[in-house]
Amino acid sequence: MTVTKKDPVVVILQLTGANDYLNTIIPYNNGEYYDNRPKVNIPQDTVLPIDDELAFNPNLAPLKKMYDDGNVAIIHGIGFENSPRSHFRAMDIWHTCEPDVVGTEGWVAKVVRDLDPKGENVLKCVNFGQGLPRALALRGVPITSVSNLESYGVMSSVPGMTGEQDRARLLDRFARMYAPAIGTGATMDYLGQTGRDALKGADIIKAAPEQYTSTIEYADNGIAKYLRDVVRVHTANLGTQIFYTAHGPFDTHFNQPPMHARLWTEVSRAISDFFDDLREHDAADNLVMMIFTEFGRRVRDNGTGTDHGAGGGAFIIGDNVKGGMYGTYPSLKPEDLNQGDLDPNYDFRGFYSSVIDQWLGLDPVPIVGGQFEQVQFV
Amino acid sequence: MPDKEDIASIAHLMRRAGFGASRQELEERAAKGYEATVEDLLHPEEQPPIDDDILYRFMPGYEGALGPPINQAEWVYRMVNTQRPLEEKLALFWHQLFATGNSKVDNPPEITQQIAMFRRQALGSFRDLLVELAKNPAMIWWLDNNGNHNGAINENWGRELLELFSMGVGNYSEDDIKDASRAFTGWTIEPKIPRNPLGRFYWNFEYRAEDHDDGEKSFLGQTGRFNGEDIIDIVVKQPATARFLARHLYNFFVADEPQVPSWNINPPNDPDAVDQLVAAYDESDGDLRSMMRLLFNSDFFKNARFARVKSPAELVVSTVKMAGNYQGPRPGFNMLAMECNWQGQELLNPPSVESWHTGGEWIDGGALVRRVNFAAGLMGDTSLPGIREIVEELRQRGVSAPEEFVDACLDLVGPLEFSESTRSELLDQATEDGELNWDTDEDAEKSEKKIGVMLALITASRDFQFA
Numbered sequence: 001m002t003v004t005k006k007d008p009v010v011v012i013l014q015l016t017g018a019n020d021y022l023n024t025i026i027p028y029n030n031g032e033y034y035d036n037r038p039k040v041n042i043p044q045d046t047v048l049p050i051d052d053e054l055a056f057n058p059n060l061a062p063l064k065k066m067y068d069d070g071n072v073a074i075i076h077g078i079g080f081e082n083s084p085r086s087h088f089r090a091m092d093i094w095h096t097c098e099p100d101v102v103g104t105e106g107w108v109a110k111v112v113r114d115l116d117p118k119g120e121n122v123l124k125c126v127n128f129g130q131g132l133p134r135a136l137a138l139r140g141v142p143i144t145s146v147s148n149l150e151s152y153g154v155m156s157s158v159p160g161m162t163g164e165q166d167r168a169r170l171l172d173r174f175a176r177m178y179a180p181a182i183g184t185g186a187t188m189d190y191l192g193q194t195g196r197d198a199l200k201g202a203d204i205i206k207a208a209p210e211q212y213t214s215t216i217e218y219a220d221n222g223i224a225k226y227l228r229d230v231v232r233v234h235t236a237n238l239g240t241q242i243f244y245t246a247h248g249p250f251d252t253h254f255n256q257p258p259m260h261a262r263l264w265t266e267v268s269r270a271i272s273d274f275f276d277d278l279r280e281h282d283a284a285d286n287l288v289m290m291i292f293t294e295f296g297r298r299v300r301d302n303g304t305g306t307d308h309g310a311g312g313g314a315f316i317i318g319d320n321v322k323g324g325m326y327g328t329y330p331s332l333k334p335e336d337l338n339q340g341d342l343d344p345n346y347d348f349r350g351f352y353s354s355v356i357d358q359w360l361g362l363d364p365v366p367i368v369g370g371q372f373e374q375v376q377f378v
Numbered sequence: 379m380p381d382k383e384d385i386a387s388i389a390h391l392m393r394r395a396g397f398g399a400s401r402q403e404l405e406e407r408a409a410k411g412y413e414a415t416v417e418d419l420l421h422p423e424e425q426p427p428i429d430d431d432i433l434y435r436f437m438p439g440y441e442g443a444l445g446p447p448i449n450q451a452e453w454v455y456r457m458v459n460t461q462r463p464l465e466e467k468l469a470l471f472w473h474q475l476f477a478t479g480n481s482k483v484d485n486p487p488e489i490t491q492q493i494a495m496f497r498r499q500a501l502g503s504f505r506d507l508l509v510e511l512a513k514n515p516a517m518i519w520w521l522d523n524n525g526n527h528n529g530a531i532n533e534n535w536g537r538e539l540l541e542l543f544s545m546g547v548g549n550y551s552e553d554d555i556k557d558a559s560r561a562f563t564g565w566t567i568e569p570k571i572p573r574n575p576l577g578r579f580y581w582n583f584e585y586r587a588e589d590h591d592d593g594e595k596s597f598l599g600q601t602g603r604f605n606g607e608d609i610i611d612i613v614v615k616q617p618a619t620a621r622f623l624a625r626h627l628y629n630f631f632v633a634d635e636p637q638v639p640s641w642n643i644n645p646p647n648d649p650d651a652v653d654q655l656v657a658a659y660d661e662s663d664g665d666l667r668s669m670m671r672l673l674f675n676s677d678f679f680k681n682a683r684f685a686r687v688k689s690p691a692e693l694v695v696s697t698v699k700m701a702g703n704y705q706g707p708r709p710g711f712n713m714l715a716m717e718c719n720w721q722g723q724e725l726l727n728p729p730s731v732e733s734w735h736t737g738g739e740w741i742d743g744g745a746l747v748r749r750v751n752f753a754a755g756l757m758g759d760t761s762l763p764g765i766r767e768i769v770e771e772l773r774q775r776g777v778s779a780p781e782e783f784v785d786a787c788l789d790l791v792g793p794l795e796f797s798e799s800t801r802s803e804l805l806d807q808a809t810e811d812g813e814l815n816w817d818t819d820e821d822a823e824k825s826e827k828k829i830g831v832m833l834a835l836i837t838a839s840r841d842f843q844f845a
Contacts, residue, residue: 089639153751156751157755161830174838249730254532305532
């Protein structure tokens, strides 16, 4: 298998639980903001201004620096019409691009299918985390899901079967037991495919940690660990083009200020270390990171936190990203709010389309289900 | 003497109503009869509880365990060692339905208390369970009802009570949520005592009348100055509630259903079974024991062998029960808890209030690898007591020829009903390995190794992923 090092790569970071956009990119000169957020606000004298209207939350300082370097695109007002306030439903919509019916096919998995139509590389997409998000679910599309890179491998623990010959025999039998069988049902078929793919993927990916060295010292938290794993696999040149991981919970109904601060401190430092690490390996130029969350939070705070809202924001980060702000920050005027929430003015499927089209060079229409306005971030 | 079919029926019942059982227990229960066994399971109070004195003497850190994975390990200990299997299985069912997570609660002993409440209420009335849930300190904190005030509602609990815990989406309006939330204002916890160096203090429910919105509310077509219990009284009488609960029970105990968020669009796979459970709910005024009795004695249950993908907790606990190496207090339960976590089910810390996706969605590439490695690693270890019993049984039966060997293993590990394609692979393995032979010590050792490999392959198969 030949791997072109410069194949475009996308890292998707999901902020699970609904990040409060108003306290992430802050309209710090807008009286409506402070009127609506008597308790859960970011004080004007602490923000990191972008211009006269908007500013970064101070806990995003590393991202602000990357923004100043021109490597961060901020997309305002993202969401969809009739945004449900349910995490479950909203996340499903983001994952499947199906706002009107319950979808089961993940948009990322459709991208993977287009990148590798015959499913030849089971490492085309690697998820880091526990369990597979629906965005990656599509029967017939192999996704390798790794919770712990160090211990990944099939039937590695049968006592007395540690000799190479014994293991080869076991793995061969495993492969035969997971071979396609007729008439055993959809779940058995799915398990068969999953088993065969795991067998293939495990063999290849175990080499990744062995080759990697770095001077970057990541922080000790989940997102830092997984982004470091992304670098380890990416720099091993295994043909992976899509990485997926998540961090949270951003569901800050209560006691928001310290929780939100801690989460963003972790995320922004991890991202900054991640890109430094990539640059150290000369591996940053063909990669972009997309960051999204299921919805924003209510404009008026509830005393110590914020309830479920609608419109939010998203980011695209990378050395070859045209940095800056895209779209319009939704109005906070009472008459412009939708049931007390920011009214989204930019369809999330346009955000996906931009990356699918401009970065990966694929046709976004069948993947996201239509034509949507793109942001010209490349 | 119970025949093979009797044993298979009881094995099915014990996989679903508990976490499996040893061969000896299956034979004893089969001799007693199916319906009598169901009645035994429905009355856990007639069996001794876990002996906390023994547990905490050997593992003092478990009492009020400070955090994961110790609090999770304590629960796994109970799942493995309980003599009240249905009580523990229902506690897991309620945990998956009323998913409360330590990521936010950040008080592990308090979530452990919630699970203990599930045990107490497991087979009582659904109404009482919901009232206890509404007063449960971990739940109040998890869904922010302590921030739900007269004049400034926080609708998190009110919404999830209706959407996820009782009726399901599409059966109420946004206004119903607001007024339900108003009715639960003042339902909070006493001021928290800051944590001390050795642990945390338990929280207590507190009703603050001065913070309760006593005004008139309109909820699901009824009007009144409702308080929280009134809302629950109305909720449990809704046909949508009986149907939602019935479908959850079916999904957990009988056969995998589509994922919960699609339930208002996709009808149940077996509408008649759900109707029967709804009727049991209606006739008994929401009595959970009556529903479970109907379920376990029904044909739709008896005919649903291996129709569910095991959850990680089921896979881990049933496998160690079979291997027999985790009976009573001993080190290592932490690892079992972590194993559930790595397979995709971190007990006491579900990913969100929407809980885990179940069925085929338990399994992805990473989870499958872990499941296979865990189960094959234990079942292939012929030094473990449960595996020794299987070896001894095969030896006493004089099992030798390949086909006999494969079928005896499938029988002793289940009885399992495997697909013909998997069985034929096992048969090929047995044929390649040659007949079992016990004549000399050397022969016995070789035979033992073959058995270990066979059991490892059985548990590594896709068929084994089903319960």
